[in-house]
Amino acid sequence: MSKILMSHGAGGEKMKQLLDTFILPKLRSDIGDVPLSALDDSGIIDDIVFTIDGHTVKPIFFPGGDIGSLAVAGTVNDIAVMGARPVALALSLVIEEGLDGQDLEKIMDSISLASEKAGVPVMAGDTKVVERGAADKIVVTTAGIGVRSNALDINIKKLKKIRHTHIRWLRDSNLQPGDKIIVSGTVGDHGIAVLSCREGYGFESEILSDVCSLNSMIEKALHVGGIVSMKDPTRGGLANTLNEFAEKSGVGIEIDEEFIPLNPAVIIACGLLGLDPLEIGNEGKVVIGVAPEKADEVLACLRATEEGKNAALIGQASSEIKGVVMKTSVGGRRVVEPPIGDPIPRIC
Amino acid sequence: MSKILMSHGAGGEKMKQLLDTFILPKLRSDIGDVPLSALDDSGIIDDIVFTIDGHTVKPIFFPGGDIGSLAVAGTVNDIAVMGARPVALALSLVIEEGLDGQDLEKIMDSISLASEKAGVPVMAGDTKVVERGAADKIVVTTAGIGVRSNALDINIKKLKKIRHTHIRWLRDSNLQPGDKIIVSGTVGDHGIAVLSCREGYGFESEILSDVCSLNSMIEKALHVGGIVSMKDPTRGGLANTLNEFAEKSGVGIEIDEEFIPLNPAVIIACGLLGLDPLEIGNEGKVVIGVAPEKADEVLACLRATEEGKNAALIGQASSEIKGVVMKTSVGGRRVVEPPIGDPIPRIC
Numbered sequence: 001m002s003k004i005l006m007s008h009g010a011g012g013e014k015m016k017q018l019l020d021t022f023i024l025p026k027l028r029s030d031i032g033d034v035p036l037s038a039l040d041d042s043g044i045i046d047d048i049v050f051t052i053d054g055h056t057v058k059p060i061f062f063p064g065g066d067i068g069s070l071a072v073a074g075t076v077n078d079i080a081v082m083g084a085r086p087v088a089l090a091l092s093l094v095i096e097e098g099l100d101g102q103d104l105e106k107i108m109d110s111i112s113l114a115s116e117k118a119g120v121p122v123m124a125g126d127t128k129v130v131e132r133g134a135a136d137k138i139v140v141t142t143a144g145i146g147v148r149s150n151a152l153d154i155n156i157k158k159l160k161k162i163r164h165t166h167i168r169w170l171r172d173s174n175l176q177p178g179d180k181i182i183v184s185g186t187v188g189d190h191g192i193a194v195l196s197c198r199e200g201y202g203f204e205s206e207i208l209s210d211v212c213s214l215n216s217m218i219e220k221a222l223h224v225g226g227i228v229s230m231k232d233p234t235r236g237g238l239a240n241t242l243n244e245f246a247e248k249s250g251v252g253i254e255i256d257e258e259f260i261p262l263n264p265a266v267i268i269a270c271g272l273l274g275l276d277p278l279e280i281g282n283e284g285k286v287v288i289g290v291a292p293e294k295a296d297e298v299l300a301c302l303r304a305t306e307e308g309k310n311a312a313l314i315g316q317a318s319s320e321i322k323g324v325v326m327k328t329s330v331g332g333r334r335v336v337e338p339p340i341g342d343p344i345p346r347i348c
Numbered sequence: 349m350s351k352i353l354m355s356h357g358a359g360g361e362k363m364k365q366l367l368d369t370f371i372l373p374k375l376r377s378d379i380g381d382v383p384l385s386a387l388d389d390s391g392i393i394d395d396i397v398f399t400i401d402g403h404t405v406k407p408i409f410f411p412g413g414d415i416g417s418l419a420v421a422g423t424v425n426d427i428a429v430m431g432a433r434p435v436a437l438a439l440s441l442v443i444e445e446g447l448d449g450q451d452l453e454k455i456m457d458s459i460s461l462a463s464e465k466a467g468v469p470v471m472a473g474d475t476k477v478v479e480r481g482a483a484d485k486i487v488v489t490t491a492g493i494g495v496r497s498n499a500l501d502i503n504i505k506k507l508k509k510i511r512h513t514h515i516r517w518l519r520d521s522n523l524q525p526g527d528k529i530i531v532s533g534t535v536g537d538h539g540i541a542v543l544s545c546r547e548g549y550g551f552e553s554e555i556l557s558d559v560c561s562l563n564s565m566i567e568k569a570l571h572v573g574g575i576v577s578m579k580d581p582t583r584g585g586l587a588n589t590l591n592e593f594a595e596k597s598g599v600g601i602e603i604d605e606e607f608i609p610l611n612p613a614v615i616i617a618c619g620l621l622g623l624d625p626l627e628i629g630n631e632g633k634v635v636i637g638v639a640p641e642k643a644d645e646v647l648a649c650l651r652a653t654e655e656g657k658n659a660a661l662i663g664q665a666s667s668e669i670k671g672v673v674m675k676t677s678v679g680g681r682r683v684v685e686p687p688i689g690d691p692i693p694r695i696c
Contacts, residue, residue, distance in 0.1 A: 002448065002449050002450075003445075003446050003447065003448060003449060004443050004444075004445060004446065004447045004448075004449065004452060004477055005445060005477070006445050006477050006478075006479060007477075008443075008475075008477050009443065009475060009476045009477025009478070010477075015475070018475065019475065021449075022449070022452050022453055022456055023441075023456060023473065023475065026453075026456040026457060026459065026460040027456075027459070027460060027463070027469070027470045028460075028463070028464070028469045028470075031436075031469040031471065032436070032469070032471055035471075036469075036470060036471055036472065036473065042472055043436065043438070043471030043472035044471075045435060045436050045469075045471050046435060046495070048396060048435070048436075048493055050436055050438055050471050050472050050491075050493055051438060051472045052438035052439065052440045052472050052473065052474050052489070052491050053440065053474045054440035054441070054442045054474050054476050054487070054489060055476075056442055056476050056478050056482070056483075058482075087393060087394060087396070088379075088380070088391065088393050088396075088398055090391070090398055090399060090400035090491050091400065092400045092401065092402035092489045092491075093371075093402070094402045094404055094442075094487055094489075095352050095356075095357065096352075097351075097352060097353055097354050098351050098352065098353075099351065099352045100350065100351060100352075101350050101351060101352065101369075101370070102350075104352060104370050105370055108370055108371060108374040108375075109374060111374065111375070112374040112375060112376075115375070115376070116376070121375070121376045121379040121380070121384075121393075122375045122376075122384060123379065123380055123383070123384055123391030123392075123393050123398050124384065124390055124391035124398050124399045124400050124491075125371065125384065125400065126400050126401045126402050127356075127357060127363070127366065127367065127371065127402075128357045128402050128403075128404050128694075128696075129352055129353070129354050129355075129356050129357025129358075129693075130354075130357070130404050130484065130694060131354060131693075131694075133481060133484075134404070134406075134483070134484035135404075135482070135483055135484070135487070136478065136481075136482035136483070139402070139442055139483070139487055141400070141402060141440045141442075141489040143398075143400050143438050143440075143472075143489075143491030145396055145398055145493055147394070345477075345479075346476075346478060346479075348476075
C-alpha cells in the first residue's frame with residue numbers, strides 16, 4: 001500500500017486493511033476494559049467510556065441535518081451503544097479560511113441544539129484555521145466521554161435472570177446463538193440523503209438523513225433488560241455491523257429481507273443507483289442483540305419512542321451457519337458480505 | 349465578521365473575538381468543575397479532565413518532531429497542567445487521498461513512541477480519507493482524558509500549610525500577588541523550527557522543536573508542593589499565557605527580560621525575521637505559578653530533569669500593576685500585550 005486511497009477510509013474490508021497495516025500494529029492495543037484492538041464503538045478504561053470521530057461530510061448542510069448535528073449524534077451514539085451515559089463532548093474545529101461566518105453560525109447553532117437535546121454539554125474545544133485549499137470548508141471532530149449507566153446495571157441484572165453471563169459492557173462480541181437482532185428503524189436514509197443532495201439526484205425532498213442522538217431511547221430499552229450487544233450502523237451500514245457482530249461473537253447471523261425496515265424512496269434510489277441499502281451508512285439507528293426472552297418487550301419499548309417507531313426484529317444469531325445470511329423476499333438465500341469499500345464516500 | 353480569516357485561528361485577540369462571536373455564546377459553558385467558559389487547558393466534569401486539540405502543522409515533519417509527536421504531547425500536556433494524570437488518548441486521522449504510506453507509517457511510529465514515553469495509551473480512534481485538495485496531507489486530532497492525580501493532592505496539602513486556599517485544580521485563575529512565575533525552559537524554539545523548515549530560512553540545523561510530553565516532570569514538581577497555576581505556552585506563546593494568567597486571576601504580572609531562557613539561535617532568527625520570541629508557540633514548556641515560599645524548591649526540581657534543565661524564575665504576580673509588564677534588559681519597562689494574531693500560522 002504505497003498511497004492511501006479513498007477506499008481505505010470507507011469502513012469496509014479495505015479500511016480494515018489500512019488499520020491492520022498502519023494503525024493497530026503501532027499502538028498498545030491491549031489496555032483497558034474494552035481495548036483499542038476490540039474495534040468497538042468506544043474504548044473503555046477505568047470505567048470511563050471514551051470515543052472520537054472526525055467528520056468530513058460533503059456537503060456540510062444536507063436534508064435532515066448538517067455537519068454539526070452529525071458530529072454530536074455520532075459521538076453520543078458511540079458512547080450510548082456501549083451501555084454508558086454520555087457525560088461530555090469535546091469539539092475540535094479545523095476551518096478553511098474564507099468560510100462564511102453565517103455557515104459557521106449555522107453549524108454552531110446546530111451543535112448547540114443537538115447537545116441540548118441529547119443533554120450532553122461541550123466541555124472542551126479547540127479551533128484552528130487553515131489556508132484555502134488545506135481543508136474542505138470545515139472538519140468537525142468530536143470526542144466524548146461517558147460513565148457506567150444505572151440503566152446498564154438494570155439491563156444486566158435482568159439478563160442474569162435469564163442466563164449465566166459475565167457481560168459488563170454491551171460489546172460486539174457478546175452475542176450467543178438464539179439472540180434476536182433488532183434494528184431501530186429504516187436503514188440507508190442518511191447516506192442516500194447526503195449523496196442525493198451532493199449530486200443533485202432529486203431524492204432530497206423525500207429522503208432525509210436520520211441523524212439523531214439515541215441515548216435517551218437506548219436508556220429506555222436498557223431498562224427493559226436482556227440486551228447483550230449494540231452498535232450504530234454508520235459507515236458500511238447494516239451489512240458491516242452484522243458482520244462485525246458475527247465475527248467478533250463467533251456466531252452466524254440469519255436475517256429476513258422482508259423484515260428490514262426501508263423507506264420506499266430509499267429502495268427506489270438504491271435501485272436506480274445500483275446501491276445496496278444494507279451497505280449505506282446511518283446516523284440515527286442502532287442494531288441490538290437481545291436475549292430471545294426479552295426481544296418482544298425491547299421491540300415494543302423502541303416502537304413507543306419517536307426515534308424507534310419503525311423498529312423491527314430482523315433475525316437471530318445462530319450456530320448453524322457462518323457469517324451473515326439473508327433470506328431474500330423472493331425466497332432465496334444470499335450471503336451478506338461486509339462491503340469492500342463504502343459505496344458513498346464522505347457521508348460522515 | 350463575514351468570512352473566517354487565518355488570523356482568527358491564531359490564539360491571540362482575533363481568536364478570542366472568533367470564540368466570543370461564534371463559539372461560546374452557542375454552548376452551555378457553565379457546566380463542570382472547570383467549565384468551557386474558563387477557556388482553561390482542559391475542561392473538568394465529575395473529576396474527569398477532558399481536552400481536545402486538532403493538529404494541522406505544516407510541514408508535517410519538522411526538526412525535532414512531527415505531527416504525530418505533536419499530537420500526543422499537546423494533549424498530554426493540556427491534561428497534566430491542570431494537575432491531572434493523563435489516562436488515555438483518542439486519535440482521529442483525516443487523511444488526504446494520495447498520502448504516502450511511508451509518511452503515514454512514520455507518523456504512526458512517532459505517535460506510538462510518544463504515547464509509550466508518556467505512558468498514555470491510545471484507547472479509541474477514527475480514520476477518514478478525503479479526496480485530494482480536501483485536506484493538506486493529514487489532520488491529526490487528539491482528545492485526552494485524565495483523572496485527579498495523587499501528586500496534585502500532595503501539592504495542595506503542602507500549599508495549605510502556607511496559605512488558606514480552596515484550590516482544587518491548577519486553574520489559570522488561581523494566582524495571588526506575590527506568587528512567583530517559572531518557565532520550564534527556553535521559549536520560541538518550536539515555532540521558529542517549524543517556520544524555518546517550512547520557509548527554508550536555514551535555522552533548521554540549530555533550532556529544534558521542543559515538542560515533548562511533560563506529565564512526568566510536572567508530577568515531580570507537584571510533589572514539591574505550593575504550585576497554584578500551570579499552563580503550556582502554545583499558540584500565542586509566553587506573552588499570551590502570562591496575559592491569560594493575569595486577566596483570569598485579576599493580578600498584574602511583572603517579568604524580567606534578562607531571566608527569560610532563550611536559545612541564542614532563536615534570538616538571532618527572531619531579530620532577522622522581526623518576530624518577538626515571547627509570542628512564538630512552544631510544545632514542550634510549562635509556565636508555573638507557585639507560592640513564593642516554594643519557588644526555589646520547585647525550580648530546583650525542574651532543573652534536575654532533562655525537560656526542565658533550563659527552567660528559570662522570570663517574575664511574579666503583583667497587585668501594584670495591571671496586565672503584564674517586562675523590565676527590559678536595557679533597564680526600561682514595556683507592556684507585554686497578548687498577540688493580536690499568531691505571527692506564525694500552522695505551527696500546531
